[in-house]
Amino acid sequence: MHLSLPKVSNKIFLVLAVMFAFLAPSCTVPESNTATSEQESLDSKDNKQKLKIGVLPTQSQAEQQRMIKPLDEYLEKELRQQVDFQIAKDYKEVVDWLVEEKIDMAYVGAVSYFEALERGAEVEPLVAPIDKYTGRPWYRAAIIVNKNSPIQTLQDLKGKRVAFVSKSSTSGYLMPLAALTKQGIKPERDFAQVIFPGTHAKTEAMLEDGLVDAVATNIPSYIKRQKIGKLTPENSRILWESAPVPHSPMLVSKKLPPELIKELKRAFLNTPAGMEDIVGTQAAGYTLVVASDYAPIEQLRVQLHLNSQGAK
Known part of the structure; x- marks a missing residue:
């Protein structure tokens, strides 16, 4: 049974300090029903393309793998297909994966999101974690x-x-x-x-x-x-x-089937209560986000770059 978390209806408010078997034929032996059902589930996963999700490194490999496991198992059950989480060695690598289309989704920071866009990655924000302490999809x-x-x-x-x-x-x-x-x-x-x-x-x-x-x-x-x-x-x-900063978005490739994107939104919005966020945030579920939620971060990034160029 999955408990639906309340959706956050209000937009992210940012006040930045600077402006951020297929079922095998019927068997005659009743005892084989369970095995047949399990095989059907495995075959169904194999017949679908593996969903690859990149994650930026924030903790030790062992700690991050521990945090990822519950979400990995939950998504595989909800989506009925194999999900493969890959932890990048650094921030650049996860952006490389997006640009080279080696992954279908990625959990990154806002800056990495814009770095990926600049390099031609066809991605968009899907969801972001709701901070347990602020009750909103932002942190400081x-x-x-x-x-x-x-x-x-x-x-x-x-x-x-x-x-x-x-x-x-x-x-x-x-x-x-x-x-x-x-x-x-x-x-x-x-x-x-x-x-x-x-x-x-x-x-x-x-x-x-x-x-x-x-x-x-x-x-x-x-x-x-x-x-x-x-x-x-x-x-x-x-x-x-700092002033509030929008939480790290889960990016999704625009090339994924619309129906799968819809299923991903449903799955994330209905994550079980108490599930830990995969990069270490004390989360209270997920909420939908869009590109405009991160526009202030890009504006700040551009301004800092211009200031840096002007100082040279």
Whole structure:
């Protein structure tokens, strides 16, 4: 039995700080009915094309595979076909897969969505997770420092070691960069060291290990870290957090059959209560999203690029 989550009817409100067997013939032996039914189910899956879904890396491989398994099993049951989740080694790889049409869907950040479009990928947003804490399909980016750090403002980051997730990360780079740029701070010029570990988990671990003075991440990832006893309120604090940012979209190829896209929407909107989001967000189900929901992120991205070009 699947419990239908309430649909979020209102649009995503963004206030960005800068402007983001087939049944085998009847058998004569009654005991074979169960086996025949199971074989029919397997044959039905084999007769359909495998649905390939790429996922950007946010946690360790083992942790992400654990989070993906329940959704994988649920989708296979609902869609009645094989679903193959593939975790990319980095943000660029999942975009490459979309462009090269090696996958049918992808769970990416907003920045990766626009990078894929720029490279010719024919994709569109399908759904996004509803944040458990906001009750909306948005979250906040953040910069985290040690609890006893003398760093009290963004200006205090000058001369310090700072880790960003990836230049393709919305919360782990774009949003913090926008806030820093607004204050005239240029990471490459003003920070003692700029590091890109590649995932939110690896980035946050650098602060735990004392390898950097501050890290760029997001509130959901920070909360997840606290739940496993790592970055806790006793040893860390939020230096800065952004205005609402639209959650990572699940992109779908426009070349998929319309009926399959319709089935995917139905399946995601009716995910069982309590199912964990596959990149670590504490989610309360999914809601439909459209391209225009992410327009402010693209506007911010373009503006930062223009500012960068003008400064050269």
